[in-house]
Structure formats: C-alpha cells, structure tokens
Amino acid sequence: MFTVSEENxxxxxxxxxxxxxxxSTNELAERLQTKPASVTDMLKKLKAKSLxxxxxxxxxxxxxxxxxxxxxxxxxxxxxxxxxxxxxxxGWDEVHEIAEQLEHVQSVLLTDKLDAxxxxxxxxxxxxxxxDNKGKMQVLQQINLMQLPLGQQAEICAVGSQQSELLEMLxxxxxxxxxxxxxxxxxxxxxxxxxxxxxxxxxSLSEQLAKQLFVKVK
Amino acid sequence: MFTVSEENxxxxxxxxxxxxxxxSTNELAERLQTKPASVTDMLKKLKAKSLxxxxxxxxxxxxxxxxxxxxxxxxxxxxxxxxxxxxxxxGWDEVHEIAEQLEHVQSVLLTDKLDAxxxxxxxxxxxxxxxDNKGKMQVLQQINLMQLPLGQQAEICAVGSQQSELLEMLxxxxxxxxxxxxxxxxxxxxxxxxxxxxxxxxxSLSEQLAKQLFVKVK
DNA sequence: AAAAATATTTAGATTTGCCTAAAATTTACT
DNA sequence: AGTAAATTTTAGGCAAATCTAAATATTTTT
Numbered sequence: 148m149f150t151v152s153e154e155n156x157x158x159x160x161x162x163x164x165x166x167x168x169x170x171s172t173n174e175l176a177e178r179l180q181t182k183p184a185s186v187t188d189m190l191k192k193l194k195a196k197s198l199x200x201x202x203x204x205x206x207x208x209x210x211x212x213x214x215x216x217x218x219x220x221x222x223x224x225x226x227x228x229x230x231x232x233x234x235x236x237x238g239w240d241e242v243h244e245i246a247e248q249l250e251h252v253q254s255v256l257l258t259d260k261l262d263a264x265x266x267x268x269x270x271x272x273x274x275x276x277x278x279d280n281k282g283k284m285q286v287l288q289q290i291n292l293m294q295l296p297l298g299q300q301a302e303i304c305a306v307g308s309q310q311s312e313l314l315e316m317l318x319x320x321x322x323x324x325x326x327x328x329x330x331x332x333x334x335x336x337x338x339x340x341x342x343x344x345x346x347x348x349x350x351s352l353s354e355q356l357a358k359q360l361f362v363k364v365k
Numbered sequence: 366m367f368t369v370s371e372e373n374x375x376x377x378x379x380x381x382x383x384x385x386x387x388x389s390t391n392e393l394a395e396r397l398q399t400k401p402a403s404v405t406d407m408l409k410k411l412k413a414k415s416l417x418x419x420x421x422x423x424x425x426x427x428x429x430x431x432x433x434x435x436x437x438x439x440x441x442x443x444x445x446x447x448x449x450x451x452x453x454x455x456g457w458d459e460v461h462e463i464a465e466q467l468e469h470v471q472s473v474l475l476t477d478k479l480d481a482x483x484x485x486x487x488x489x490x491x492x493x494x495x496x497d498n499k500g501k502m503q504v505l506q507q508i509n510l511m512q513l514p515l516g517q518q519a520e521i522c523a524v525g526s527q528q529s530e531l532l533e534m535l536x537x538x539x540x541x542x543x544x545x546x547x548x549x550x551x552x553x554x555x556x557x558x559x560x561x562x563x564x565x566x567x568x569s570l571s572e573q574l575a576k577q578l579f580v581k582v583k
Numbered sequence: 584a585a586a587a588a589t590a591t592t593t594a595g596a597t598t599t600g601c602c603t604a605a606a607a608t609t610t611a612c613t
Numbered sequence: 614a615g616t617a618a619a620t621t622t623t624a625g626g627c628a629a630a631t632c633t634a635a636a637t638a639t640t641t642t643t
Contacts, residue, residue: 152600170619182601184622188599192600204609204622244472248470252463264452293603370630402634405593410630
C-alpha cells in the first residue's frame with residue numbers, strides 16, 4: 148500500500164499542520180532529519196498519489212485521503228505505545244522508537260484486534276488521544292492535568308490508560324471521573340504537583356500519574 | 366543493523382539448510398519469490414558481511430554469525446505468532462503474513478519482554494520450537510502428535526501453547542504431560558484422529574488440537 | 584569425451600529514497 | 614522598489630534491491 152517513508156512524511160505533515168495551515172519544505176526536512184531537496188522529491192510523489200496538495204514554493208496541505216492515512220498511522224503508533232507500556236511494562240519514555248517501527252506494520256485486522264485486546268483505550272501513555280478505526284479522535288477541549296494553570300478549578304474527565312495498577316492508585320487517592328481538582332503547588336525538581344481533590348487538603352501527585360489525568364476547566 | 370531483505374535471505378537459507386548442507390541459488394530464488402540474478406547479488410553482499418560462506422557456483426552455507434541471526438529472526442517470528450494467536454485471538458492459519466512483518470522490528474528488549482509476557486513459550490501455534498534469547502532451540506526427538514504413526518505408543522511431553530482455552534480442553538479430555546497415547550484411526554476428510562488415552566476407549570481429536578501436542582515415541 | 588541441458592553469474596537498467604551543488608523564487612530589509 | 618537573505622527547486626549522482634538478457638560454468642546425456 149504505502150511505503151514506510153511515505154507514511155512518515157504524511158504523519159509529519161499532519162503533526163506540523165496542527166500549528167500552521169501550510170507546512171514548509173524546511174520544517175519537514177528538519178522534522179524528518181533529511182534535506183529539503185529530498186522533501187521536494189517526495190512531495191511531488193505524494194501529490195501524484197493525491198495524498199496532499201502541493202503548490203511549488205508555497206508549502207503543502209493534506210487532502211482528506213492524506214489526513215485519513217495520517218490518522219491511521221497515528222492510531223497504530225499510539226496503540227502500540229499503549230501495549231508496550233501497559234502490557235510489556237516498558238517505561239513510557241522508552242517506547243517511542245519501538246512504536247515508530249511497529250506503526251508501519253500494515254494490517255487493519257491487527258490494529259483492530261490490538262485495540263480490542265486493550266479494551267479500546269482513548270489515550271496513549273503520554274496522554275495523547277488515540278483515533279478510532281474510523282479516524283475519529285477525541286477532540287479535547289480537555290487538557291492534561293499537567294497543563295492546568297495553578298489555582299484553576301477543573302473536573303477530571305478522562306484517564307489515559309486502563310492499566311490496573313493505575314486504576315487501583317486512583318481509587319485509593321479518591322480520584323475519579325467527575326472529581327474536582329485544583330493545583331496548589333508545582334515542584335520543578337521532579338515535576339510533581341500538589342492537588343486539592345474535592346476541596347479536601349492537598350495531596351501530592353507524581354508527574355507520571357498526573358499525565359494520565361485529563362481535565363475540563365470549570 | 367540488518368535490512369529486512371538481508372534478514373529474509375538469512376532466514377530462508379537457514380530453513381533450506383535443514384534439508385541439504387548447501388543451498389542453491391535457484392532454490393533461494395524460488396523461496397524468496399525473486400530471480401536467481403538477484404540472489405547472486407545479495408549472496409555477495411552477505412558474504413562480505415561474513416554472515417555466510419559462498420563459493421561461486423557451489424551454493425551457500427551460513428556461518429555461526431549467520432546462524433545466530435537466523436535464529437533471532439525465527440525467534441521473533443514465532444513469538445509474534447504466539448502473541449497473535451493466543452492473545453489477539455487470530456486463527457493459527459492467518460498469522461503468518463503479519464508475523465513476517467513484525468519479525469523485522471529490531472529491539473532485543475522488545476523481543477525479550479514479549480517472551481516474558483507470554484511466559485517463555487517453547488512452541489509456536491504451529492508446533493514449531495521457539496529459540497530462546499541465546500539462540501538455543503528445543504531439539505526435539507519429540508514429534509508432533511499428527512506425525513505419530515498409527516498404532517505407535519507414545520508419551521505426551523509438550524504442549525504448543527499456554528492458551529487457557531486449550532489447557533481447559535486438555536484437562537477435560539484428561540490429556541496431560543506424561544499421558545500415554547496411541548492413534549487408532551485417522552480420517553483424511555478433516556485430518557482428525559482417534560486416540561486412545563492411557564489405554565481408555567478412543568476419543569476423537571481435531572487436527573487443530575492434535576497439532577498442539579508433542580509426543581515422545583516409547 | 585563432446586554436445587545438450589541446466590544452473591549460475593555478469594552486465595547493464597530501473598526504481599526508491601536520498602544526497603550536494605547550483606539555479607530559481609520568495610521574503611525581508613533598507 | 615530594489616537588493617540581500619532565506620527558502621525552495623532543479624539537475625545530476627549514489628546505494629540498495631531488484632530486473633532482463635547475455636555470457637559462462639556445471640551437470641547430464643548420448
């Protein structure tokens with residue numbers, strides 16, 4: 148279907164497009180660790196396959212087909228990251244490279260079965276949303292607890308993983324969907340935070356735990 | 366480290382070498398679905414990397430290094446097949462293609478963690494032995510139950526998978542490691558067999574079940 | 584042992600994805 | 614607006630892995 152290289156270009160363009168409507172040749176070259184001249188070559192090729200619109204000198208935008216492919220690759224990547232962390236017990240910081248390889252195994256059946264095996268997780272271990280098999284991704288007004296401004300009241304609305312150890316910990320700390328939280332303190336040393344849960348005295352949360360929690364500002 | 370192509374050549378040579386000491390260019394081309402001329406090119410390259418000994422016109426043999434790589438690729442392949450069948454619930458006949466892709470994801474850590482996750486299985490879903498992380502593979506005088514000659518008494522000594530559904534079924538049929546079995550009948554229609562277990566009246570076993578059982582001739 | 588048949592290698596191209604260097608275009612600045 | 618700076622594209626090449634066709638070596642047959 149598509150080569151590893153093609154998939155990587157499309158994925159990178161998708162990510163860069165989040166920040167700007169049009170993606171430049173240089174940005175892409177930078178991100179893909181390659182040279183602008185190589186990017187130009189590939190863009191022509193991908194345009195011919197109508198995965199993107201490319202206007203000489205004026206950057207590039209994904210077509211709906213391109214976007215669909217990007218979401219598919221991202222879905223595979225994030226599902227594998229989830230598997231590596233929650234089932235093979237990798238650290239969430241050591242999975243990226245391996246997931247970069249696994250994401251290019253092309254089999255819709257495999258992807259869907261992996262999804263089902265993990266009980267259709269909606270977020271990967273870094274807190275990023277996982278597109279479903281139709282390419283729909285939780286568009287979150289919701290933000291990661293780590294990004295919540297100090298003192299701002301918010302409500303927990305999602306958890307990034309279904310790992311039993313995590314759920315157990317949340318239960319004990321009395322953190323659940325719907326709980327009201329406010330960050331009262333941040334420690335730059337270890338990125339841990341103090342959080343007031345349902346107006347009760349603050350508790351300390353590690354960065355690792357906080358990254359699994361998603362909140363809606365109240 | 367090695368390209369996908371290189372790994373596939375080495376793996377194929379290993380398999381073909383089981384039948385003959387020296388592997389010919391044509392055999393390899395046939396197995397790899399490519400042309401003899403392409404094989405010659407690659408053999409020169411692999412010789413330069415000292416993965417194999419190659420004498421122009423006289424075929425090829427793996428060096429110890431080549432054999433090590435082959436076993437590593439085979440290990441990855443069979444571990445993934447195991448995962449696909451026992452955890453993602455693929456049919457054992459639909460996993461080969463996907464495992465062909467997964468086997469080329471290069472990460473020793475990943476392979477070892479996958480191995481541990483599945484509790485160090487010694488056989489894949491087709492009954493083939495899985496090399497351990499040192500490249501040691503169960504050298505079986507042991508054969509698959511399907512290959513046992515009619516009337517020949519034997520003892521069950523291994524099971525090809527730890528899948529709970531399988532173990533449950535074996536328990537109910539009173540088949541366990543150490544049980545004495547004799548095949549009393551074969552049906553070519555569905556490849557099922559009638560087996561006498563511990564001298565009790567025969568029971569019917571499906572091909573799929575029988576393939577999971579390994580026996581030592583008594 | 585020579586000729587015929589088969590197998591293997593060499594030579595020369597092709598495709599993919601990348602490179603460098605030079606040319607073209609756009610953007611930024613005075 | 615016109616030039617300098619930055620960006621992007623083009624042109625020409627390279628390495629990997631493949632191909633076809635032709636040449637060469639081995640094996641089989643007579």
